[in-house]
Structure formats: C-alpha cells, structure tokens
Amino acid sequence: MTEPSRVEPVTALFKSRLSVVNLGLASFADNLAAIGAEVAQVDWRPPAGGDAVALDALDRIANGGTDVDAANKKAVEILLAAKPTLIDIGIAGEVIPGMTPTTVLHSGPPVTWERMCGPMKGGVIGGLIYEGLAKDRAEAEALAGSGRISFEPCHAHGAVGPMAGIVTAKMPVWIFENAAFGNRAYATVNEGLGKVLRYGAFSDEVIARLRWIETELYPVMKKALKLHGPIDMKSVIAQALQMGDEGHNRNRAATSLIIREIAPILVQLGEPVERIVRILNFLNANDHFFLNLSMPSCKCALDAARGVKGSSMIVAMARNGTDFGIQIAGLGDRWFTGPASMVEGLYLPGYSAANAAPDIGDSVITETAGIGGFCMAAAPAIVKFVGGSPQDAIAYTTRMYEITLAENAAYQIPALDFRGSPTGIDVRKVVETGILPVVNTGIAHKEPGVGMVGAGLVKPPRNCFRDAVLAFAEAYGAAPASSRSDP
C-alpha cells in the first residue's frame, strides 16, 4: 500500500482533451455531447447473451494465469505468415498420410455411416464404386455398413473437401505446401456443377468424370505443375479479392487467373490438342474450379497454427451435413459440435427450401482463414445471397472484425478502403459478443446425386462455440466459481 503509484497517465489525462466511451445510461453520453465533449455511446448488450455459465467460463479464462492474448497473437501471426503454395498433384492413397485402400475421407467432424446425411451417403457410394470396392449402390451400402470401411474426417488427414468431401485412395489430389512452415494440405479436383460426387451423385457419368480426371487431367496437370513450378496461392487469392471473389461462393476471378497461369504451360507439354482442349474446357466450364485450391490454401495456413498452447483461435470449422464442428488451436484435435443448420439463401431455378440438405462441407475453412463470408464486402456480385445491397455485405464483413484477432494485410478489401480481411476467429469473442461467423455456402439437394440447388448464408450452431469456451476454461481457466470463496 505504501509503494508509490504511477500517476503520470493521470496527470497526462488532466492535460488531454477528454474523449469518453460510455457504456450504460445513454443520457450520460448525451449530456457530454451537449457540452461539446467527444463521446461514443456503446450499444451494449450483455456479454454471452447473459449466459452466466459461459460468462463465468470467460472470466475464469481471463483469471487463469495463461496469457491467452499472447498465445492468440502467436497463433494468428502464424496464420498471417502462411505461404500456401500449390506444389504438385498426386494420388490420395500415395500422398495423404494414413490413407488405406479402404479409407473414405469425408467432410466435417467424424460421423458414422448410419448418421450420414443423404448427399454424403451418395458420395460414399460413388467413392466405393469408383474404387472398385462395390459394383453398385446395394453393394456399396452393404460394404459401408459392414464396418470394413474406415470413415475419417478429411481434417484428420490434412485434407479438406467441399460438400460431402469424399476422398478415396485412387483419387488425384492437389498437394499444397505452406512454404513458411513446411506443412502440407490436400484436396481433390473440383468436378464441376450439376451431378457430381460432392453433392452425392454416383451415376455412371459421375464415375466416368472421376475416371477422366484420374486418367487424363491428372497426368497432364502433374506435368504442367512440374514445368511451371510451385504456384503461390496467397498472391492469387489476394488478386481475386480485388476482382470480386471472396474465395468461397465466388471463385470466378481466381479460376480465370489459374487458367491464365496454366494455359501457356499446357500448350507446351506436347500433348494432343484435343486433350488440352478438353482440359481447358473443363476448367473454363466450372466457376468453382478454384474452390478446391482456395480450401487447401486455407487449410495449410490454419494447420500451422494448430497446437499453439493457450490459444483460443479457431483452426477449423467444418460440417458433415449432420453436425457442424469446430477445433481450437489450444485444445488439440477435439471437435466441438452442434447440429448442422439449414442454409438461408436463394434457390436455383426449379428448387426451393423443401429440397435443401442441411449445411455440409469443409469449405467453411475459407471463413476460418478470413476469406469467404468474412470477405463478403469484396464480392458485390453475390451480395444478393445475403439479402440485399453492397452495404449489407460491408456490414457483414465489418461485423467480423468484432470476433477476429487480426487483419490480413495480404488480403485487402477494396470496398473497405483496402482494409485487411478480418482474420483468426477467437472463440472467446464469438461467445462474448454473440456474433456468429458469417459463412457463405452452397446448398446441396437433400437427395443424393441431384447437386447444388442454391446458395446463401448459414448460421453455425451457437452451442459448439459455447462448449469450446467451457472446455477452454477447463483447460486453461481458473478454478470454477463454486470452489471460490465469493461466488
């Protein structure tokens, strides 16, 4: 008590212009404004929506001795420093760690065959047929339910997959390396729109396209990448954000940039012209070709930040059509899940909400890394999905700064005066503010094999963020209130 106080900041206050932030009675702010003081009124809401248990967990984290802010700074700096690079294309069974001939990777958190949604079951059926493990739907279903197939999340193998996210051993996969940290990520080649495996289709044309990817596209692309050398995806994404993409639901600009990059290489390979034409037409016909490059870019950037002790940064968000799940940097490989929600959006001609499957796919890795819905303001062409005007898109992006740790100087948003994208979701902030991550997504038909029926915004289930905060408090927080003297 007798130690001298530091009071210079107080005497400095007496010499400064008073600038007030008012939390509470608005009349106090009004009075200050009336006499010409600088004052901001906060539109305050009870933190965590007044949820006493969640709030207690947040306080325990704050009082728990672990410097979570410092850990998060470290984690987000890793994320910002990532250098996602496309280095090669290979065969899943040969390059993805832990893949076996009977492994089927799927999107989202772990899910059993019995609990899988329609599109994912369809994707599994198609994958087993493609692998030659089953000859038709009935055989595939029997095999899938037999216990002889290992269903595992893509995320557990450094991979990501849009929609059903099915990856089997023979499928070609893009190989990404985070050049700053050396870790790798994988994703299949995007098959295009309509009847495709990722939407649960498994008809002959679907299998045939997968075979074409394996037999014609894959070897040519492998040669092309070898000739071209690694492609720096950070710069492609950065350019695409300036060209109206957000890297999740709009990939038209980035797809074009990749074609521009790869076309001069393709024509140098000495392949038959028809083959090159087929490949270029395939790329050109699919606006979402780049999605399967943007996703592993984000995945390898985020994976480098996994395991940062004491960090509450979200390193994965993913859905399997049954559950929505998240993983936290400081909480290992544990998933925190809630029921997958229905997507609010607009429907393609001929479809309505009645046809929609619940939210599905690993593509929300883009939002986790600070693009996708978090860069809505960069993609005015798709703002109709969020119900309106470019101002709404700006509002969505602006709100994401409330729950993120940093701004990514590499990913700039023109409409926000080139402000960096909101990057690195702090699960504490999600729970405290009640602001859920904005997730852009496509909508799958609930029946296997029909394909995309629309696109829109999805609200992740709140409870998975709350559960993660409670677990984080267990791991890093002070003792629970019940064991303290004064509750």
Add this chain to the structure above:
Amino acid sequence: MKTVFVEKESYYDSALLMLTSQEVKKTSGVHDATVAMGTEMNLDLLRSLGFDSAALAEAAPNDLVIAVDCNSVESAEAARAAAKRALSRKAKATSGDAAHAAPTSLASALRAQPDANLAVISLPGAYAAREARKALESGLHVMLFSDNVALEDEIALKALSRRKGLLMMGPDCGTAIINGMPLCFANVVRRGPVGVIGASGTGIQEVTCLIDRAGSGVSQAIGAGGRDLKNGKVGGATTLMGIEALAGDDDTKVIVIISKPPAKAVAEQVVAALERAGKPAVAFFVGATPEARRAGSVVRFAGNLEETAAMAVALAKGKRYAPRAFTVREAEIDAIVKRETRRLAPSQRYLRGYFTGGTLADEAWIVAHRATGAVHSNNQTDPKFVLADPHRSVGHTVVDLGDDAFTVGRPHPMIDPSTRVERMMAERDDGEIAVVVVDVVIGYGSHEDPAGAIAPAVEAMRAAARKRGGYLPVLASITGTAGDPQNFALQKAKLEAAGCVVMPSNHQACALATRILERIGTRGKAGAR
C-alpha cells in the same frame, strides 16, 4: 399455360436472377416463374419442367430466359414486365449504413475512437466489473457509476489501476468533473485552482458548486466511490492515487478531501499523503468532529460541506478563513425565524428532512441531531435512531430517499422526484411537523426541473398545515451553479413561489431549521454533541 420469353444478349448475375424469380412468382395469375440465363443446364431444367423446347432453343448462354407458368397471356406479360422491372431497378437507398452503426462493444468503440481516454460505465453491477477491467486493460481511465459491484472486484480493479497508473473512480461513483467536463451527476463548475477528491456524490456536488459560487473554481473533481475510504481492504486506493495526481497537477493549488469517516489507519494514510503532496489541503470527514490543524501541517479540517468549500476558496485566494454560521446577516435570519414561526400551532414540534442527496441528508441529520439529540433517519448506523420503517417518519426525521430501500426497481429520486413527492404528500396531514428541509440538486444527470417537481408537494403540505390552523416553514437549498442546464435562478424562483425559504447552502438551510426549533422551544435533549 407455360410461356417462354427470351431476351437476347441480356446478361445478369445468377444471384440477382434468383431474387428476380422470387419476385416474379408474386405476380397475380402466375403459378411459377423462372428467370435465368440460357445456359444448357438451365434449359435442360426448363425442358424437364415442360416448357416449350422450340422456344427454349432460341436461347443462348448470354440470353435471358423468362419462363412463366400462369393463367393467361396477360399474366405472362405481367410477369415479363415484373422481371424487367426487377432487373432494371437501381439499388435501393439503404437507410442507416449498418457499417457505421453504433459500436456494440468497448473494443469496437475503441477502434472507432482510438484516442478515447476515459470509460464511463453505468451497466448493471454483474457486468460492470468485467467491462471496467477491460477498459483498464485497454489503457482507459474509468469512472464506474454502477453499484452492486463485489468488494473483491473493487479491490482487484483498483490494484490493476495502480499497476497501470490509471484512475479508477468508483464503483458507486456518481460524480466527477474531469477537465471541466461534468460526468454522470455533476454541475457545470468553472475551472479553477481547487482539486477535489471525494467518496461522496452529493458532497462533491455541493462543495464544487459552493466553490463556484464563491468565485473560485475546480481543477478536477475525482470521485473515489462509496467504499474507497470506508473499507479498510480497499484502503483508499483511489483517494491516495488522486492525491498524488493532484499533487503533480500544476493547475491544482488546493486539495480537498470529502468522505465519511474513514477507517483510522486509512485516515492517517490520507493525511500523510496530503502532507507529502505539500499543497494546502482541506479534509472534511462527514460526521467527525474536525480535528485541530497540527502545527506546521498543510492539512486543515472542516466541519461541514460549506465550510469545506469556504476554507478551500480562502486558501486558493490567499485569504484568512473566518468561520460563520450564515452568509446572510444575523438580523435577517432572526426576521425569517420570527416570520416563519409566528403562526405555528402548539402541536407542531418536529423537523422533517426529505432529501434526494445522501451526503446532504447526512449533513442535515448531523446538524439537527447535534441540536436535538433525537433525529431518526434511514441511513444512520446507531440503532436508536434508525427508522423502524423507512417509509414512515417519526418525531424528528431526516430521510434519504436515494437509499436502496426506495430505489429498488425505481430511478434515483434525483432523476425521478416522484418518490419524494409521494412521501411528502403521504405525510402532509401529520400535524406534528414544525419545519421541513429539502435539497434540490440540479446539474447534469439530475431531473430537468426538480424545483417544479417538488413545488406541488411543498404547496400541498403548507396548505394542509394552514387548513389545520397552523403554518409550515419549508427550507430549501439548491445544489447547483449558474451554468447548470436547469437554470439556477428559475429553480430558485419556483421554490420561492411555492413558499420555500431558499438558503445559500444545505448547511445554512439545516442551521436555520435548528434556529426555528429553538425558537418554538421544542428542543429535545440539548447539547448531546
């Protein structure tokens, strides 16, 4: 009927088209409508829905297709027009740019206003400590208006503020004036050489207003919060830091401390800190008998709020302080006493104080109790004089209507004077009341017209007394300055029109009340103090 329109070379974004489809479906007579670009996939789909293949064959990928299932040719045309209207519509003007809406958290407010240096927090107590901690961690000084903050939270916040060198005013801090800006409940006081630190809201207000009225001014007024000096564990943390800060502030020439009597050890620390500060100082510990000034000490002890202000102003002006009970001439006081007691009925014996300011009520109780030795109140600690029912006055009573007993689920009476009006109306038929004392606190935070609000109750009490064949003196004072938004002169005029005797300070109003009690010979056990 199913009709297809093809608009050549009309490219639209697919999302806009989906939205347009939805709008077109609302057209009267239309069962279903699809507005889409003529891509192979869309054409396939429309064919599968039974639209005319030949008509669809006209469409190329860059052509717009409007396919309508409807009742009549007219409704098909209406649907086509609706589609074109929707597609050509300019972006609607957005009301209230959501991106520039009010910040929803302290953190977002700081992003919008990075030079912010003070957080004023009046949130419910359960949340207030959290936000205060965040504000301190963000490098902001804090004024924590909220009460119901746990003692351990207060101790932790003040420890954090000391580490950071930041001012932590409150919890339960209703008043401060920083850099001339009145915060929460405070008056427009001219700036000047007196720095005030207090653990008492209306005490600071009264002293700063009286300093202003005496022609001097205030450099800073720092609220410490009700527990700062009273609770040994808090240990005067804010007060001690405030003293150090005012010691280092060139604009402060005189330091004033106002508090309920602190724990003994804390009081000694405060006096020692004032000695270290080395500037002339006045300490007023409400309810304590003022100590004599120690030889060579810079610290003087005052006996009431008005004296505190007067001593500080004298020190600031380098004049000698001459104590006196009234600033008006004694002859005039005698005339008032005579006039106001002439028509009192024999049954009228007791003083009633109806107060909105806690420290003003304390001061009234002290003055009246010193004179009568028998004043009840709802905020005294001596059980002999605690009102059994805070809602009913007995004998001599001074009631603090800002006490928790009256503010559960209701605004403080300084904001909403109806609590006091109701109390006065309820007791207007009490024939034993001989004199009423009230406070009127104006300034920022207070009711826009507290004199106007109390006037009907004053008139009603006086009318009831006249009806009983007696008379009722009502003595008032106004805590406020000429700069306050309520207009001091107008407030005074309203009180006088209602029949109040308006005194220059609360202390003088209370002293006048005791003169009236003396005059009518209803003194209780005299000289108890």
